[in-house]
Amino acid sequence: MRATLDVETDVLIVGAGPVGLAAAIELGQRGVRCIVVERNDRVGYSPRAKTTNVRSREHLRRRGIADALRHASPISPDRPSTVVFATRMNGPLIARFENALNGSRVRNNLYSEEAQWVPQYVLEDVLRQCAQSLPHVTMHFETEFLALTQTASGVTTQVRDLRRGQTATMQSRYLIGADGARSSVRDAIGVTMIGEGAYSRNFSVIFRAPDLAARQIHGPAIMYWMLNEEMPSLLGPMDENGLWTFMITKLADTVDPATVDATDLIRRGTGLRDLAIEVVGTDLWVAHRLVADHYARGRAFLVGDACHLHPPFGGFGMNMGIGDAVDLGWKMAAHLAGWGGEDLLATYEIERRPVHERTIAEAVHNFDQTGTELIRPDLEAPGAVGEASRGEVADLIEATKVREFKTLGIVLGMRYLNSPIIIEDGSAPPPEHFMLYVPSAHPGCLAPHLWLTDGSSLYDHFGPGFTLLITDGEERAADRLARAATKRKVPLKVLAPTNARLHQRYEARFALIRPDQHVAWRGNDIPADCEALLAHVTGASRRAGTPRQALHQQRAR
Ligand SMILES: Cc1cc2nc3c(=O)[nH]c(=O)nc-3n(C[C@H](O)[C@H](O)[C@H](O)COP(=O)(O)OP(=O)(O)OC[C@H]3O[C@@H](n4cnc5c(N)ncnc54)[C@H](O)[C@@H]3O)c2cc1C
Numbered sequence: 001m002r003a004t005l006d007v008e009t010d011v012l013i014v015g016a017g018p019v020g021l022a023a024a025i026e027l028g029q030r031g032v033r034c035i036v037v038e039r040n041d042r043v044g045y046s047p048r049a050k051t052t053n054v055r056s057r058e059h060l061r062r063r064g065i066a067d068a069l070r071h072a073s074p075i076s077p078d079r080p081s082t083v084v085f086a087t088r089m090n091g092p093l094i095a096r097f098e099n100a101l102n103g104s105r106v107r108n109n110l111y112s113e114e115a116q117w118v119p120q121y122v123l124e125d126v127l128r129q130c131a132q133s134l135p136h137v138t139m140h141f142e143t144e145f146l147a148l149t150q151t152a153s154g155v156t157t158q159v160r161d162l163r164r165g166q167t168a169t170m171q172s173r174y175l176i177g178a179d180g181a182r183s184s185v186r187d188a189i190g191v192t193m194i195g196e197g198a199y200s201r202n203f204s205v206i207f208r209a210p211d212l213a214a215r216q217i218h219g220p221a222i223m224y225w226m227l228n229e230e231m232p233s234l235l236g237p238m239d240e241n242g243l244w245t246f247m248i249t250k251l252a253d254t255v256d257p258a259t260v261d262a263t264d265l266i267r268r269g270t271g272l273r274d275l276a277i278e279v280v281g282t283d284l285w286v287a288h289r290l291v292a293d294h295y296a297r298g299r300a301f302l303v304g305d306a307c308h309l310h311p312p313f314g315g316f317g318m319n320m321g322i323g324d325a326v327d328l329g330w331k332m333a334a335h336l337a338g339w340g341g342e343d344l345l346a347t348y349e350i351e352r353r354p355v356h357e358r359t360i361a362e363a364v365h366n367f368d369q370t371g372t373e374l375i376r377p378d379l380e381a382p383g384a385v386g387e388a389s390r391g392e393v394a395d396l397i398e399a400t401k402v403r404e405f406k407t408l409g410i411v412l413g414m415r416y417l418n419s420p421i422i423i424e425d426g427s428a429p430p431p432e433h434f435m436l437y438v439p440s441a442h443p444g445c446l447a448p449h450l451w452l453t454d455g456s457s458l459y460d461h462f463g464p465g466f467t468l469l470i471t472d473g474e475e476r477a478a479d480r481l482a483r484a485a486t487k488r489k490v491p492l493k494v495l496a497p498t499n500a501r502l503h504q505r506y507e508a509r510f511a512l513i514r515p516d517q518h519v520a521w522r523g524n525d526i527p528a529d530c531e532a533l534l535a536h537v538t539g540a541s542r543r544a545g546t547p548r549q550a551l552h553q554q555r556a557r
Contacts (some may be wrong), residue, residue, distance in 0.1 A: 005168035009035045010336055012172040013159055014145040014185050016043050018120065018530075019128035019304030019321035020178030020192075025063055026329025028134035030464065035170065036137065037159050039144040043128045044121035045283070047206050047245065050222070050236060051315025052123055053411050054102050055446075056322045057113035058190050058459065060126075062517075066113050069126045073118040074239035077105060081117065082221035083405050085397055087228045087380045089216035089235070090270030094227060094379075095394040096218075100405035101247050101315060103222065110439060111412065111449055112457035117222040119238050120318060148175060148188050151297040174332055175300040178325070181288075183306035189297040193309070195360075199252040200287040200311075200367075208278040210242035215272055225371055227393060228380055232270035232371030243280070243347025249370040258285045266389045287311040291356055295349035295515065301328055308356045313366035314404050316359050319411070319433055327352055330515035334538060339489045341540025343420060349418040351490040359410055362434050366404040374401075386486055408437035416444040416518060421539050423521040427507075441506040441522050447513045448505045452497055459517060466520070466537070467513040471503040477526070478510070484530035490538055512537060 011027055013020045016038035022340040027034045052060075052069065061068040085094040087126050102108070103115040131137045144491035146158040146167065155175045160167050177185025186193075218224065226236040234247040246266050251257070255434075263277045295302055304321030322465030328348045334340025374396060381516035409432070416422055417429055422444040432438035439448035447469070450458045466485070468478045475496045485492035505507065508522040512533070520537040527533050 005143065006160060008033065008171040009033045009138075010172060011035075011174045011176060011332060012037065012155065012170050013176045013178055014273045015177070015179035015306070016040075016124075016128065016139060016141070016303075017046065017178060017180055018049070018124055018127060018318050019325050021124060021131050021177070022059070022322045023176050023178055023303060023323035024131040024137045025127065025134070026140075026325055027333055028131060028137035028242050029063060030330070030333035030337075031136055032333045033136045034138075035172070036131065036139045037143040037145055037299075038139065038141050039162060041124050041142050043124040046120045046124070047204075047238070047283070048285075048312070049120035049315065049318040050117050050238075050245070051319070052116045052118055053315060053319045054113060054408070055411050056117045057116060058111060058517075059322060059326055061113050061457075062459065063128050063130060065126055069116060069118060069123060070408065072122050072126050072240070073116065074122065074243075075117055075119075075237055076240055077116065079117070079222065079237070079240075080104070081115070082219070083223045083225070084218045084221045085225045085227060085374075085394075085401075086218055088226055088269070089212070089218070089224060090271045091228070091380060092386070092390060093218060094390050095397040096221075097402065098387065099371070100222065102232055102408060102411075107451065109449065109451060110408065110437060112459050113364075117145070117236070145179060145184055148185070148300060150300065155299050166386070173299065173336065176328065177300060177302045177306045178304050178321075179306055181305045181309055183302065184346055185300060186292065186306050189300045191297065191302060192293045193288075194293050195288070195290040197288045197290055197309075198286040199289070201257075202247065202249045202285050202287060202444050203251055203257055204261065204283040204285065205246045205264060205266065206280040206283075207239065207244055207246060207262070208242050208280055209244055209266075209275055211276060212242065212244060212270070212272070213237075214276070216270070225374075226271075227371055227375050228269075228271070229375055229377070229519045231265060231269040232375050233265070234371065235270065245390075249367075250372055257282070287367060289360055291360065292354070295352065296345070301348065303328060307464055308360060310360040310363040311367035312363070312405055313370070314363050314410070316363050316407075316410065319357065320359055321417055323355070323414075324352055326516050331539075335513075337489075339491070339538055339540075341535065341538050344539030347419055347421050347539060351419045354418070355414045358414070362407075362410050363506070369400045403435050406435045406524045409433040411433045412437040412446055414437075414446070415442070419444060421520065422518075423533070423536055425508075425522055439505060441508065441511050441519050443519050443521055445519055447517050449517050450499060450501060450505060452499055457500075458497065461495050461497060462513055462517060463491065463493025463495075465493065467493045469502075469506065469511045470494065470496035470509065471506045471511065471515055472509050481526050481530045481533070484534055488531060488534050488538075490534050
């Protein structure tokens with residue numbers, strides 16, 4: 001037995017997929033000791049996600065690794081973030097979207113990082129390198145979670161060293177199950193997925209075709225939807241050297257994927273009948289719409305695919321899981337450091353469940369309109385008949401598909417409105433829309449972003465703990481709150497940038513920003529009882545009504 005496996009730590013994380021790694025980074029960078037166990041011998045087996053969205057990249061930026069991902073990607077960051085709808089790779093264009101998923105490299109006031117089209121295995125490797133560079137994070141590959149038991153103070157976990165075939169015991173104060181769709185942690189803690197499982201079978205192929213880029217007529221893009229009656233399908237680059245991914249959705253029940261000729265499918269879908277193709281791998285995956293009935297039992301928590309599953313259309317799954325890791329990460333670290341209150345960890349489910357449900361509904365909506373539903377007769381016909389058919393489908397795409405590629409309303413518009421650690425201020429929340437993101441410092445929303453006059457992002461100046469943002473005034477205006485934070489050992493940075501637009505965007509003189517960059521409170525005056533305010537936003541107060549009411553009155557003045 002590897003002696004190092006019989007250990008004690010603060011947090012045991014099961015699974016080194018993108019979400020487990022993100023959790024390790026959130027905790028490790030805050031000085032929390034954690035161990036990650038992963039049954040594979042390395043990260044990066046999954047070729048699935050390609051969209052690392054704006055918000056995930058902002059988390060990478062916060063952790064200092066956004067540029068590392070940009071440089072590590074085998075896909076040029078200068079590739080236009082374009083989605084093409086055509087009959088074939090060599091057939092007429094039907095519609096196209098530019099700046100899809102907000103992936104264009106243009107500065108936008110709404111966010112600090114554009115999205116990136118990058119294979120999941122590359123992101124995982126960047127996350128792994130970051131996690132392994134942290135002194136408090138230890139990773140054990142070829143180590144499988146087997147079982148757990150809990151007491152009021154900790155978790156005892158059985159793992160198996162797959163190389164040596166031996167079992168060991170790990171003690172931790174908390175456990176995070178980031179072990180994916182078939183989570184063993186979920187089973188071990190008796191959590192059930194609710195919803196509809198495996199409602200559609202789909203088939204992806206990774207293949208090498210060095211000639212494809214030169215032979216297709218639509219120019220560089222991140223996604224090509226091929227709408228033809230013969231083989232409606234999707235295609236996208238995995239690098240700039242001829243590695244591609246191909247997908248057909250909603251396989252008929254009669255199709256046996258084991259007997260499918262992937263090369264033939266790709267040639268038929270693309271229209272390039274003699275394309276030289278080397279199949280690298282195939283992946284039969286099923287679409288679910290499922291969410292866990294409980295997100296935690298005792299000291300064991302579920303994040304990522306272990307907690308929620310939905311179709312990948314919109315590129316939300318991994319990104320939402322990274323959001324879970326961020327939310328749970330700061331709360332668990334706060335609790336372990338002693339300044340997070342008794343109620344803090346329970347807010348993980350309270351805050352994340354509505355985000356999951358809204359996002360899942362959006363992904364399911366997107367999946368309802370794949371190529372199969374978009375095709376019409378005569379799409380490939382010559383002359384006026386074909387043009388009319390393509391025009392009809394272009395209208396349909398504009399009406400139904402645009403929301404899949406303009407997703408800021410989902411990605412940045414998530415909010416924690418009914419959370420007990422958010423202090424309402426009596427104002428109306430911004431409108432909720434799946435595409436449109438309206439920046440607002442309404443408590444619970446993501447802190448509105450701005451580029452400052454020196455060219456830096458406002459977010460770059462937020463602290464690792466809470467940040468008291470003064471939009472209109474000097475730092476000393478927050479002295480009382482800073483003293484209360486010191487007394488309660490709540491990490492607080494006071495920030496008073498000079499920017500004329502800040503006050504207008506935040507609609508208050510002060511905004512208290514959480515470690516995950518959501519607004520916990522805002523107001524025009526620092527409340528009389530600063531300790532009550534801090535207790536409230538750190539889950540250490542059950543007197544939630546007191547500061548909420550006080551703040552409401554202040555804004556009304
Ligand atoms: C075709 C397709 C395209 C997709 N595209 C996107 C996209 O563009 N954007 C997006 O955000 N999402 C996308 N997704 C979803 C995304 O791939 C998943 O949401 C993401 O992988 C979930 O990450 P995770 O870390 O929660 O789980 P996983 O990636 O499944 O990682 C779980 C890890 O746990 C390990 N593990 C499991 N059991 C044990 C055990 N008992 N002991 C130890 N280790 C264990 C596994 O080996 C694995 O490494 C796509 C999915 C598919 C199918």
